[in-house]
Amino acid sequence: MMRESLGQILVTSILSGNFVLAMFLGMCPFLGVTHSVAVAFPLGLATTFVIVIASLSAYALNLVLGLMHLEFLRLICYIVVIAAAVQLVEMFVKRQSPALFRALGIYLPLITTNCAVLGVALFQTAREYDFAQSLTFALGGGIGFTIALVLLASVRERIELSDVPGVLKGTAMSLMLAGILSLSFMGFAGLGG
């Protein structure tokens, strides 16, 4: 497998290989909590944090499981570690900012079943990234996820004020917007290799 440089991985995972717009990871919060930037941004940060934790633990777990030849348990172990990490974040947010905790609602525990988090762990395993590469990939993915969330939220905030045909309101509109965003992110293809 070709070794990618850290810069390449960072740029790719933020822009041309954006988790949401190019790899379709983490669609539920992407469509669910992007009503306003004020909610989308903190959720993006929380998810980034969980993604990084998950990536680090997945790397360590993979080493241990590899030593013990228990690769078939990989998926189960990953998801348990992620669930624990999400619990941690949930307690932290609840303590630091109860208002934000209420605003995020069900979507905070749902980070557990956010494909982006598990996706990072699985993709870094599949691509055989080493430690530094995994960390960069996770960080870039998280940043890219936050960017996508904030972008869609700001567009949707503007759409709220304009006159949209009734049938287009809701999810159909968000998907069309996401498609256009995705199309524009494709313009970054080739950047970073």
Add this chain to the structure above:
Amino acid sequence: MNSFPGTGYEGKNWTEFMEGIWERNPVFVMVLGMCPTLAVTVSAINSISMGLATTFVMAASCWLVSLLRHQIPKEVRIATYIVIIATFVTVVDYAIQAISLDMYEALGAYIQLIVANCLVLGRAEAHAARNAPLPAALNGLGMGLGFTLGLVMIGGVREILGAGTLLGFSLFGANFQPWVVMVLPPGGFFVMGGWLLVFALVRARRERAAVAAQET
């Protein structure tokens, strides 16, 4: 309303089964499990395999969750459900690898990502944990097949527009200029949005007709 009198299918189990296929279709009505819906639907055959894999996981894990519903302590239920789901996903993952290596490579990490499909966990929590094993499994099966139907509807359109083929058969002849963007990521959003738009239009028209019928 789903009793189908005279067909021998009256009763609760049939309703449980049919609920997911049309009335509460996971893809178009509940809009759950979007990641695989958009990521693997570049062709109809990919959609079918992904849908069937999810169906198996749904039916099996709903059944097991329902079987264990009195044993699982309430505090750790979500974690338990996830472990159950992850177990069946591992089974499917290895099974697909054994059946067709090409398909395994085409679907890639998205098979294992079935674990993180909110649809599966959602059904386990909302339905299987409160019902007997048979209806729970049937409901999971119906939801899974409804999910497959949704995937195929998206995958089929994307394959026809983006490659000019359906299930690998050429439809338009050699002169067809494929609309490549449809098999690229944005196409997934557009086709899915388009289907939702069609359904919203149909619903709006039906409501107008109902209002008009009331007025006359």
